[in-house]
Amino acid sequence: MTSLPIEFVSLHVLVDGKLPTLEIVKILSMGIGFPFLLLASTSPLLQSWFSSEGNARNPYLLYAMSNVGSFLALLSYPIIVEPVLHLSTQTLIWSISYGIFVVCLVVVCFMLFKATSLKESLLKEKGDNQATSSFVILMWFCLSALGVVILVSSTNAMTQNIPPMPFLWIAPLAVYLATYVLAFSDWKLYQRKIWLVLYVLAIFLGLFIYFIGGQFDIFTQIFIYLFVLLAATMICHGELSYLKPENKNPTLFYLILSLGGVFGSFLVSVVAQVSFTDFVEYPIALCFVFVMLGLSAIYKSDLVSKGRVSSSSTRTVSHYWLSISCFFAFLIFACTFIYMNTLYQQYDVIKQRNFYGVLSVKEVIDGNVRERRLVDGTTAHGGQSLVAATANTPLSYYRPSTGVERVLTELSKGQKLNVAIVGLGVGALAAYANDGDAYTFYELNPAVVKFADHYFSFIKDSKATVNITLGDARVNLQAEADSGQLNNFDVIVVDAFSGDQIPSHLLTQQAFLLYEKHLKNDGAIMLHISNRHLTLLPVVMAGADLLTKQVMFFSTSGGEIEHDAEWVLLSNNSELLNAHTLRNVGSRLRIENSKTIQWTDDYSSLFSILKVLN
Template sequence: MTSSRRWLYTLIIFSGSFLLFLVQPMVARMALPQLGGAPNVWNSAMLVYQALLLAGYAYAHWIGRFALIKQGLIHLAVLGLGALTLPVALADIAPPQAGYEALWVPWLFLLTVGPAFFAVSAQAPLIQRWYAAHPDAGDPYSLYAASNLGSFAGLIAYPLLAEPLLPLGAQSLYWAIGYGGVLLLVAAAVASRRGIAAPAHKTASHAAADVAPDGKTIALWLALSAVPSGLMLSTTSFLTTDIMAMPLLWVIPLGLYLLSFTIAFARNRALAQVLVVLAPIILLIDGGLAMFAAGRANLLAAIISVVLLFVTAVALHSRLYTLRPDPAHLTRFYLVMAAGGALGGLFTALVAPLVFDWTWEHPLLILAAAALVPLDVWKRLLGRLSIAPNTLRIALIVGIFVLFNAALLIYQRTEAVRVLGAAEGAMLLVLLTAAIAMMVRRWSYVAMTFALLVGLGGLANLQTSFEGARERSYFGIYSVQEQADGDVLLMHGTTIHGIQRSGADALEPTAYFGRESGVGLALENAGSVVGSQARIGVVGLGIGTLACYRQPGQDWTFFELDPEVLRYSERGDFTFMSSCAPNADIVVGDARLELQALPANSFEVLVIDAFSSDAIPLHLLTAEALAVYDNVLTEDGVLLMHISNRYVRLEPVVARLAETSGFYAMQLSSEADMAHDLYSSNWIALSASRAPLDRLSTTGAWRLLAPPEGPVWTDDYASILPYLVWENFL
């Protein structure tokens, strides 16, 4: 009899999972020219991957009815069919209609990577089952830790190694080679199980193998899988929408989610047990703090949110591990886990954006986690207090009521200034410490979690929802806020998307578009720079601030990706468009695709201001994108690019683009003037001809660009990693 060859099965599972989570961001990167950088794009991609994972696990469960050698041959055939679709290339389908992105994006990813992803995704449960079939094999469930460690390694390897070092074509080729290597490893595993006819028998540590799990157990598996999956995606949306829109931020929640499986399913239970004990406290405290921090962008709030996700996921997955069945039911267990993961993803990525006007899915999932997280240790510890049941019940109800009102008071005292003072901080610390006592009972713990979520911001957000002052689309969450001085703001998450002043200055350009900004100088002097009959295109409508630079004889066209943004101008929340450019053409859709469809020489000036908060739509900063802009501009036309960003240095990127494309370029930085609602901004002006830039340079303190750095960005290669401003992350 051959050995169990644990090393081989561990390597196969690790390698397959590494490939799965390497291809996920790779395909998302391929799709950037069509999708841009909205957070929901990644959530849609994750939904497809979870659905494919579910299909793969269902297939693994189905073929478990056959003899091991037949299972092996079937799976090798499936892997071979998946190989026929390689190297991975983006599916060629028509662009989405406005409003149907939530359906179109999953369809694109499914067609692009579906067959190969399906084939590899089946391997985690299938290979574990084959391993367990050997009489000398130990517990196969610990191999699942290797699966998630491989997933984490693949996820981190993409932004740190693959994207900075390799163009997309090479990434796809190397992935196909890795796929071939996994196929050979699977063939070796099949060969190692020749002569073994049946799966493993029941083990002493599990229930009898011939007793199938009951419906209650399966429902609990489903819930324990769905909540962490949904919480991972909701944390991503919550962070990018309500805390801070940092580049690559989506990697952190997903990476921690994967690591939670590695800890929860490890053979050494020490770390998992410690985190299980800490989880109820962290869930209660960090859940309340995360709600309190919503809309108050800072690094501490981001850390609180990811710690909450990680510890809660470890606790729920550890409980899942303790409920694992005998290896004879292993594939059923993983199938239900995959179904739970897909269910959580479906709720967060598809249902929530359609049903909610804010990231309500996040506090709802925190509340669901409170109903599931293990409380055994704390219930025993707090249960030592000798209090009569009726007295305890009354004390808990009164305590919840008092703490809820204390939470509400703290939030109301800090809502206007949005800063936590020393007194309020001390009150909050006492409040959260006292709330721990509620862990003595499950019902009081869930009720206390609910009270904190509502009191520390939930009630205020509910009021905003009921007032209809907030809208949610596939591309973001927007709210209109009126300031005490009458100014009206459009908020995109935590980012100010535009400001309209009140009174006589209502039509005065504000924010990044003031008269001393690069775009302000260019548009105000367009007549002398490019001619009095200029045709001007603007990519990114916002609240329409730039419309008030329109002059008689000019023809303006705006390009806006999100129909929801357009509606703010159409219904009169902001009046820049209706007052200054009521007859301007407005094109709804991805600007790059729409510009490609226009005839050559369509504009004398083209403004690119489509950056969503601090997210970078790379597809607007590539050589191919610049070629599109060049085509629609006249020979003496001017391209204006807004590059203001807290986290990424875009000037050397654009400098390289200009150098390789033969464009002249110069840059202007304007200072903030908060008394007039003006922000500091950086604009770059580019032209294929030197003459218009010479004329523009006389209007302000324009300077030459900093030296270019790195290779030119293309649709096939782009990486923000070398240009990150690391100190601004702190």
Template sequence: MTLRLPAFLRGSSIGQDAKISSLPGQDLPPPRCKLETFRKTARLIRIGKIRYLPALFSVTLFLSAALMFSVQPMIGKMLLPIVGGAPSGWLVSVAFFQLALLAGYCAAHLLSRVSPLRQAVIYLGAVCAGSIFLPVTLAKSAAFMGAVPGPGDVLLLLTMTIGVPFMALSATSSTLQRLFAVAGDPASGNPYFLYVASNLGSFTGLLLYPLLIEPGLRLTTQSAWWLFAYLTLIVAIFLCLFSLRKIGEIRTSTTDEPVALGQRLKWVTLAFVPSSLMMGLTSYASTEVVSMPLLWVIPLGLYLLTFVVAFSDRKFISLDGLVRAQPVAVTLAILPIFIISPAAISRFQVFGFHAVVFTLVALMCHTLLARSRPASTDRDLTLFYLLLALGGALGGVFNAFIAPVILKSTTEYPAMLIASCLLNPAFRFRRSDILLLLVVGAFFAAGLAVKEFFVFFAVIVGAASALVVAASLLVGGPRAAVIGCGLITLAALQSITAKSVYEGRNFYGTLKVYNQDVALKTGRESIRILSNGTTIHGKQALAKGHEKDATSYYTKDGPLGEVFEALKPARVAAVGLGVGTIACYGTPETKITFLEINPQVRIVAEEYFTFLEKCGTGEKPEVILGDARLSLARQTDRKYDLIILDAFSSDSVPTHLLTREAITTYMDRLAKDGIVLFHISNRHFYLALPLLAAAETMELDSRFIDYMPPSPYADHSQWIAMAREKDVLPKLKHLPWHRLDVPDSTKFWTDDYDNLFRIMHL
């Protein structure tokens, strides 16, 4: 069966060989002659038996993919201030884009049942409709979100703003590949090189954003340029469709036998595990290091790169080598998660090591996908992409929405590493393994029943698993890796649970409360600690008579204590609640208000620590839930003598709280002789530079201190103090507060621009 285009689209045969004259003074040719000029040019381009088609389609798919994956970090950067800098905002946005990709592939699959010409017209209309929603802006559309936005709010916001254009872009790959497959080109029999071109475009878009686009352009300019590139893509798509039309007849493919259900489930599973691992690695980077596009795009870039390598005609690494190396890599990755102390190794090194392991595991899964790909028929081609997108979306949804609800800690990452061994072709499940599972289950049940049994359970399981892990490393068997790593994970989780007072997880992070003994001159004493990830966010002494002692970064002989002593503030706003240690500075003359975005932190501070209830001699501090910057902006009737910025997201500070516009908001809420105090302690970024650069441009007086405490209850900290009046900060004379010279090349941050890469130190 063939499809014929109407005569007015095919072009009339009248005047096809007429020459178009361009003599001076001659009237312009009629529109049909213009069409003939274009058609003659097209015929010249088609010299060489239409071999220009692969290049045209490859460039179009490359541009489409580059747009898809450059907009993702741009949207994530726009989203951070809206969700209070929560790292999970990026995870939810990645899950959204995976769902949108699935929707686009699903639409393309449904449209594959209609004629190629009709699918092309509908697809082009969808891409054009997407331009109505551009340029992209999130802040103006976020008015419906409450004070404490959740993942559902983020999903709705992204659907309203970028959903239509992104879903249209996501249909580009499968749609154009289907059209190319029936175009009659010699390369139509194997259009998977277009899939490689699409993934290379994705990888290029991801790299260009953190390396060139983000450092050089403001967000509004980025959005404008993205709109321009999107319109260019529409032109390229039209050229692709026009070229197919000029080739002549478009053929429909024959229908093969439907793909078996087992094969479909295998495609979904092989796509699910790498997607979940990618989200787990991203969660570690954005929580334990910092939420910034440079680190966001590395796991996603590696994820796409494994697709490029796996689907390439040139084999860079054999499947047999991947099958042998994967269980060893998984075993080496599981051990440091639970055994090595977080302080013993740089987080960048840990991230780099896990990135290598993730790449190897994802490459094995994607190579298995490439080996089982269908022939390039109409239905199977789009079905294959649809199921790949379904598996990827399920992995993203699991990590972004399901895991935070059903798991108290981030155990989904080691669980997926172990699950990848089950996908290893060399894995074989034996009947004897059932007995082992029953024994482990009995120990686990006993541990749940008797908490004191946890440690005993961990020791036994740990010793048994050590032998299995050794076998895994020596033999490289996936079965040994599954059993050994599973036992190690279970033993470690049991041991951790036995020591924990509280574990909780939500959109804003993973919190853990536990007790720990510390050695003092007077003997060993117990303290209670709150951690977010691997970063301590507060501690309280449990010894009688010391429950009200200010600890950690907030000791009374430290920088914060000196500011309170010198300023004697009547009203204080503390951005970030932690365990409520700052409440120790409350007096009948000093009222403290906490601003906290994470409801879980408030529950922990009130139920597992006593600073809010027992500290201070004044009234109980007020706790306001919501983004601190927005909350302060709404408090037009209040003036504070002291505003403390202590809003940590694990070990990083939300960048939207350090911009010039944010500082302006703080100054608007500050009394004439007040101080804004920034706690900027960070292991990876020198946050003093952009803050001090902003203070200079705003003609604010500023001081910096790097404080090394003598007290065992205190921690090393860095602070910056700012004030309008020049006679306020000189009152801080007991500790070594000093002015800090800022290089002329340092740029202050704005809501439209920040650059964490420039202030990074490893």
């Protein structure tokens, strides 16, 4: 049962690597389910009370205002709240504020129910809702669901196809909320013909950005995705505004909108995930905007023909032509998408989609070398040459002369290594193993394990004994420590990417303490911090300070072909730190002369490590 202050149960349920969607719903339901349900239900409730008092103003203004509040909260959290307050403090403040809100709501409810006008209004609303046609209710449901599908699929497409940027997910949600505000305000900014013309342009751009987005710079891609989202959701929410009940009793309307939103999320999060191997729900949803607009126009023309809405015969014909044009546009764009998708998929070896995203194996020609790569969105997680002579030589961030290669090679001189690697990729680091070594990979995504085993040979050809532990690395390492199993690793390599960054829970102070438990006294921790947008070194320096480890930084230029690779070594092994092969390419960093930023399980902020701010 949920209580205040709110708390979340342990995430150990996710350790088996299976589809965690239902478990996440369970966790959220147990953690914030009832408070959130009560909070979400107050918007239509207050609007119903507002209209019951005989107020002449449009009650849907309150709906627009509630979305303005959501918009401001969305922007303020990463900029103001998260950098300043720890999670425990945030939870306490939210819980106290929620308690005050509930008390105020009860007081208002008590005062209003003393008025007979509210009781009469509620009875009237019940009768009005019964008179609403089934077709209109279905349109409410479908338009709401379609808007959410476009929002979620746009966010997925952006975060997968655009090189990952911090806070990228905020922009589409902000646009989505803004269209609700614009559509339900008194400004009358939704004009069907204008937005239809804009949408025809937008869907052309949407189809092309979906397939060849990599040909544009980052900000052009973001602009196009947001423009497409703006035009699509403006039509969905504008049509909802056209179809909303005019009797100022919006409870049923908002209930259907909520159900449609839930269903739209379900379609993307569950149905699309098990039905498609790519984010094709994005172009599919864009095409169906024409269908919903056409149906809405048919409904309007039907009202005119029955005399329920006064209009000229010219406008009636206009409604029918709009419907025909929308269905015709749907066929054109659907066929265009099918054709382009067939061309786009021809170079994929295999592609699979699961909870963690879309993972594909691609064969490309880089220069004169044919290469097979493991790609998550636009981020390569390693590759392998298909030329026999170089097949066992790791590429990209793990190639010879990078920091991780030099450390593993130096440590392996004269001894057998026990190595832990957080993040499997294609298993490239296993190529550096010698006879008698033991390599343990910790990997969250089961699709990565499958692809590394079937489509790359680094693991099969490794001289080491290789074990793969499926599930979140930190959860598994903690479970092993709790059971008394301390692995005594010679080196722990942290190379788990979520898009273009290491998941924050693997860089907290508690995570570093856990790594040390599983490390030999003279062992080493290697962290991969290559990143286009974040400066992760200050966070690593704080971990080194906590463990009182010495630090060596390696930066290897990739030139015009390879990636620049940045690795950090944490160790007190003087023989390793003074090795000639490391000193020639690595830089010793002194903690007292370096910037440090402490992340904990209770506090972390990306704002403090954004490169544009450092």
